[in-house]
Amino acid sequence: MVEHRKPIKVNEAIERVMQYTIKGSLQRVPIEESYGHFLGEDLVADHHVPPFDRSPYDGFALRSKDTNEATRNAPLQFEVIGEIGAGSVFEREVGEMQAVRIMTGAQIPKGCDAVVMLELVQEMEREGKSLIQIKRSFKTGDNISFAGEDTKKGAVLAPKGTYINPGMVALLATFGYKNVPVGTKPKIGIIATGSELLDIDEPLQPGKIRNSNAFMVYSQIQRAGGEPVYFGQFSDEFHTCYEQVKAALEQVDLLLTTGGVSVGDYDYLPAIYEKMGANVLFNKVGMRPGSVTTVAEKDGKLLFGLSGNPSACYVGFELFTRPIIRTFLHSYQPVMKKEVAVLGADFSKPNPFDRFVRGHLSFEDGNLVATPVGLDKSSVVSSLGAANILILLPGGTRGYERGMKVSVLLLEDQEGTKLEQFFHEASTDKRRKRYDG
Ligand SMILES: Nc1nc2c(c(=O)[nH]1)N[C@H]1C(S)=C(S)[C@@H](COP(=O)(O)OP(=O)(O)OC[C@H]3O[C@@H](n4cnc5c(N)ncnc54)[C@H](O)[C@@H]3O)O[C@H]1N2
Numbered sequence: 501m502v503e504h505r506k507p508i509k510v511n512e513a514i515e516r517v518m519q520y521t522i523k524g525s526l527q528r529v530p531i532e533e534s535y536g537h538f539l540g541e542d543l544v545a546d547h548h549v550p551p552f553d554r555s556p557y558d559g560f561a562l563r564s565k566d567t568n569e570a571t572r573n574a575p576l577q578f579e580v581i582g583e584i585g586a587g588s589v590f591e592r593e594v595g596e597m598q599a600v601r602i603m604t605g606a607q608i609p610k611g612c613d614a615v616v617m618l619e620l621v622q623e624m625e626r627e628g629k630s631l632i633q634i635k636r637s638f639k640t641g642d643n644i645s646f647a648g649e650d651t652k653k654g655a656v657l658a659p660k661g662t663y664i665n666p667g668m669v670a671l672l673a674t675f676g677y678k679n680v681p682v683g684t685k686p687k688i689g690i691i692a693t694g695s696e697l698l699d700i701d702e703p704l705q706p707g708k709i710r711n712s713n714a715f716m717v718y719s720q721i722q723r724a725g726g727e728p729v730y731f732g733q734f735s736d737e738f739h740t741c742y743e744q745v746k747a748a749l750e751q752v753d754l755l756l757t758t759g760g761v762s763v764g765d766y767d768y769l770p771a772i773y774e775k776m777g778a779n780v781l782f783n784k785v786g787m788r789p790g791s792v793t794t795v796a797e798k799d800g801k802l803l804f805g806l807s808g809n810p811s812a813c814y815v816g817f818e819l820f821t822r823p824i825i826r827t828f829l830h831s832y833q834p835v836m837k838k839e840v841a842v843l844g845a846d847f848s849k850p851n852p853f854d855r856f857v858r859g860h861l862s863f864e865d866g867n868l869v870a871t872p873v874g875l876d877k878s879s880v881v882s883s884l885g886a887a888n889i890l891i892l893l894p895g896g897t898r899g900y901e902r903g904m905k906v907s908v909l910l911l912e913d914q915e916g917t918k919l920e921q922f923f924h925e926a927s928t929d930k931r932r933k934r935y936d937g
Pocket residue numbers: 692693694696697709710711712713714758759760761762763764767790791792806807808809810812878879
């Protein structure tokens with residue numbers, strides 16, 4: 501007698517998983533390796549940026565009040581009493597009708613309150629002295645980049661849990677973080693199941709296919725910010741499989757398996773969870789693909805039983821495993837960003853379950869257009885390469901037409917969103933409305 505499984509809603513499944521959120525510890529990594537991590541503490545400016553008033557141009561620093569009378573017809577001359585490049589400081593105070601030749605980035609000398617660009621002066625020599633002539637007046641503050649205009653001391657520039665992109669790396673360097681506090685990456689075990697699976701370097705044999713899921717989830721783990729640990733393929737024998745899962749779980753923060761989770765004769769995972777005494781959070785979700793996705797918990801650690809079908813495995817990971825990885829890393833926006841786009845092609849097949857169609861998001865004439873890619877079957881692998889979104893088509897009795905508004909989940913985005921925002925549904929009417937722009 502085949503077990504009858506009761507599907508739960510996708511959002512309910514995410515909520516159940518998120519009850520077992522663990523926040524990882526913090527570590528310091530060299531700044532060169534910080535890209536792609538998440539900040540382990542608030543980034544607070546411990547000094548003004550720039551730290552001193554500086555010149556934004558190559559030119560001459562002077563006292564603006566000395567320029568008041570300068571005009572095209574009555575130019576004024578200033579004596580150039582020195583020169584400084586960026587990094588040097590002019591030690592003397594600049595006096596009346598004096599100027600200092602100054603390069604971009606150099607500190608404004610004492611007494612000066614304006615900079616005149618090189619292009620606006622005429623340089624000359626008289627009696628062994630360097631002079632400049634200017635033909636217009638300048639106001640106090642003209643061409644000065646003031647201390648703290650970029651950022652003020654004490655400002656919180658990024659909260660803990662912010663994704664470190666190259667711009668964040670620039671900020672970290674600005675504030676002297678040779679080593680950056682970041683969340684430690686969760687170690688995520690991978691076990692592939694199925695006697696039909698060949699290693700990727702093996703030639704094809706009758707009835708067999710190459711194991712693509714293990715390497716797909718390996719890189720999905722990396723994209724989400726985790727550290728994959730591949731334990732290889734399952735044995736064909738139940739007891740050995742059970743021992744393999746138990747041993748692997750001890751070495752990682754959470755464990756993924758692919759395949760063997762449905763109701764077939766060799767689908768060992770349900771029995772393994774039972775023998776382990778694991779608490780099964782759900783074993784059927786009202787979605788396609790990935791309806792068989794099962795998540796169980798043992799002593800606070802999660803076991804993700806992802807489907808063997810490649811598209812189902814992929815979607816199950818992004819919906820349920822990714823947010824757990826992101827919260828482990830201290831991200832405060834752990835789920836995929838959700839946007840509204842215009843459906844780029846008809847999708848006439850109605851489905852009682854919510855559908856997550858692999859799609860490609862493009863920009864057309866100022867609109868976001870979401871177009872399904874490849875064959876929409878759970879067993880398909882060819883649609884995954886071109887997919888940068890999952891198009892969310894809520895279950896119902898009707899299909900969807902080109903031009904309708906739909907929600908899309910961004911696969912490559914790193915910012916993510918908060919759970920509440922993810923769960924927030926635009927009204928069905930609005931989503932189903934045709935785009936007439
Ligand atoms: N009687 C029923 N049969 C099935 C049901 C059901 O409800 N009742 N559910 C179907 C659905 S939906 C899915 S999805 C699959 C899920 O199957 P499993 O998770 O148990 O996965 P397997 O049986 O091991 O394999 C399914 C399919 O995927 C291929 N596979 C497995 N591992 C890999 C891998 N590492 N790389 C590439 N491809 C892999 C495998 O060869 C199978 O073709 O069950 C349906 N059946």
